[in-house]
Amino acid sequence: MPWTEKRLCSSCGLCSIQAWPVEESISSCVFTNGWLGEREKNLFGRERSFEDPIELRFGITTERFTAQLKQPIAGSQWSGIITRMATRAYEEKLVEGVVTLHCDPDHHFYSLPVLAKNSAEIFASRGNKPVLSPVLQSLESAWHLGMKKILVIGAACHLHTLKDFQKRFAYLQDMEILTIGIPCVDNISRSKWPWILERISQSPATALSMEFMQDFRIHIWHKNGNVEKVPFFSLPEELADPGIFPPSCMSCFDYLNALADITVGYLGAELLPKEKRQWVLVRTETGKKLLQLIDGELERFAESGNWECRSFVQKTSKRIIESMKVRQKEYSVKRNIPLWLGQILSTFLCTIGPKGEGFAHYSVDYHLIRHYYYVKFRYPELLERVVPKYVPVILEEYGLPL
Template identity: 65%
Template sequence: MQESIQSCVFKNGWLGKREKKLFGRERKPDNPEEMRFGIAQERFTAQLKNPLPDAQWSGIITTIAHRAFESGMVEGVVTLHRSEENRFFSQPVLAMTTEEIDASRGNKPVLSPVLRSLQTAVRKKLKKILVIGAACHIHVLRDFQERFPYLQNMEIYTIGIPCVDNVQRNQFNWILERMSKSPGTACHMEFMQDFRIHIKHTDGTVEKVPFFSLPEELSNPGIFPESCMGCFDYLNSLSDITVGYLAAKLLPDQNRQWVMVRTEKGRKLLDLVNDELTRYPEEGKWECKKFILQNTERIISSMKEQKASYSPDRKIPVWVGHLLSWMLSMSGPKGIGFAHYSVDFHLIRHYYYVKYRCPEQLTVLVPRHVRSILQEYDLPL
């Protein structure tokens, strides 16, 4: 526990010197895509030619982990299983069989102690491992690798999951009940590019809930952990390879994912599955400044104002929410533009959350490029 606290990103800050050590440089200020998405050798969208059953998307992360283990590249995978208590809760595990790797499919949208299984790998004297985690896990791992000799002698590969808006574990069921008509059968959920929350159920059906029609009480920043509201590495910029969905085209009956190869180790991981992928270039228009500016006043106000209570009523009727979502999915940012919008939205929200609620952490947590992005919108620092 004490080691984790010493290496915690909320003690050491996001990115900065850590990014420079990994890549030999910081982000280029004249490259707006790199400023948002981090340093990468290659970016593209893709899906598996033969998607894995029960995977949240097509199963690229799980397949990479399979191939790394089967090829002998790694001896174990530090990852998460679903808790027996709740299918959305996590249980850290060192997966050392294909069956254990399979069982890690699907997101767990609560804070998760992934690196706890790192201790198991060390005790078992493994020399080659794969770690699958969110940005906060990868940041701590990078610090561990510098501080502890037993990790310096271990070959470690990392797959980064984009991560934001995890919720307090003790509030998750309360939140799900306010989102879904059938919370007991929900098995996957994600805020998608059509401005709806997609909730997949155990019978295979997908419930789509307009973001605009959620109860006002779900807009309370207090339902999210302070650590997540102070995150400035949405796209897991210190991983060897990041696999998410933000810039992928949303199409019926397809589950395209967004892949960012960041390091040579990431290239090796991608090579394991290259022949199994159908690849597509990034699509969409980059510019979304006007769309962002329409929301900034509301974002800043909601971070500054700490309301005593939030209404349990929906913001707007569901049918109106579906209409708004459809209109925005037609006229709003798509592909690379949606990724641009989503990253900037969260950077702005989190900057003002820290500024107004944890001002003493502002200089510690905020990377230099975030302030540059705020200045693009002429927002006060």
């Protein structure tokens, strides 16, 4: 179901399932029930602590560290920790199938939902698809096949809706569902993707993958091995329009996928040349079990960086609030800051700016401030329903108005 002006929808795939009424799927939708709250309590027996500034942002964890596979998997997004963990879970018979995505053969940036039923199909699911993706659609195949143990790899909206649906309705209650989460933010609808890529990259036709990086640049990997690095500051002004992102993703309040058994990203890891360090947040006993499957294959590092990032968030928050308020602005096609100056600014910020867990702290706070004011000014009727309780606590820390 595509998102509409009236109803937020991230096209998670649950409503495409024919095996049960769509009204039941919608009643479990994260945009019906809101983020975290009861769902966090159902999983952990409690909600995140408001007294612990780290848990407040990163969610409940039992262990956090950075790591990379000693033998990275070619074609994966980073070193391939997720793909390897999923493969080992299948080989060790922890699961019979993996609900995930393949690349669309006609367009490698787009996704196709898949129930991967062997190691080759799991391997083929590696890599990023930077568009809204109906991951949950393949639950239907697993259900028809009578599978009793599956792994779901998804973004926060997938896992919120899935967990609620499994608890609320009988269909999946005798299925053991393990979950690996990706951090997710700034996702894009398929219809807007070509327009956006053309404005970011100087060679959109050869782009293979893209990521917003900790060095304040967008990295675009090309077919010939080149990595194009575009400073955030030098993007054409029209890309600052909040309307380029789906309203669902601008109303998203779980960047770090706090209901996953284990979250695997990169934003809290150090960015080092020629390394592919990832950030691992183990949340549950099942997450620990998944991690143990590949522990011997990992090169591990402690989290690094200085937690403090208050002045950086404060410098940008006023501008964010203003840009969420404005509805009818004409955005220029020009870059306000030329590329050469943007590169200098990115390098400077990289030197003095937050790193490691400080960068993760900054990025979580930046996005939750942006999303809170997006909902407040554009969907005020949804404010109470979708915004979780931890958000006002953080806004208050910065003295920002509710």
